[in-house]
Amino acid sequence: MRDLRAAAGGAGHRGADGDGTGGGGGDRRTLGKGRDLAAWLGLTPAEHSTGGRQRLGGISKRGNRYLRTPVVHCARSGLVALAKRADGLGSWLRRVLGSKDRRVVIVTLAARLARIAWALLTSGQRFTARPPPVPVV
Numbered sequence: 001m002r003d004l005r006a007a008a009g010g011a012g013h014r015g016a017d018g019d020g021t022g023g024g025g026g027d028r029r030t031l032g033k034g035r036d037l038a039a040w041l042g043l044t045p046a047e048h049s050t051g052g053r054q055r056l057g058g059i060s061k062r063g064n065r066y067l068r069t070p071v072v073h074c075a076r077s078g079l080v081a082l083a084k085r086a087d088g089l090g091s092w093l094r095r096v097l098g099s100k101d102r103r104v105v106i107v108t109l110a111a112r113l114a115r116i117a118w119a120l121l122t123s124g125q126r127f128t129a130r131p132p133p134v135p136v137v
Helices: 002-007 013-017 034-041 065-084 088-097 102-123
Strands: 045-047 056-059
Touching: 034 065, 034 102, 065 088, 065 102, 088 102
Parallel strands: none
Antiparallel strands: 045 056
């Protein structure tokens, strides 16, 4: 998780874990997919499923709050600028902002940014914005 804190820019080692102890880091290879990282941070909805029917509640907040907080602040501060972009993330944000409350969109964006960070860390690639999807007529 130190790689995630280093890639977060502006959230140094001490700022990311509060007391400088490492924040319960762990090895990123133990996280199988991006949603696992978002869940570890406490950014995914609590699941209450039964009988094959999936029901999602509010975010669980059960994860690492010392890492969740800067990710949510990052999403909050970048929301307006990211929504103005002409790439796939910008078009997704504009669509979600039109139908959801702003606070919900901030946490959703934070979870998406965590998934993007996981993908970049596991693949070793640099981030490149994709163009928005072309609507099918």
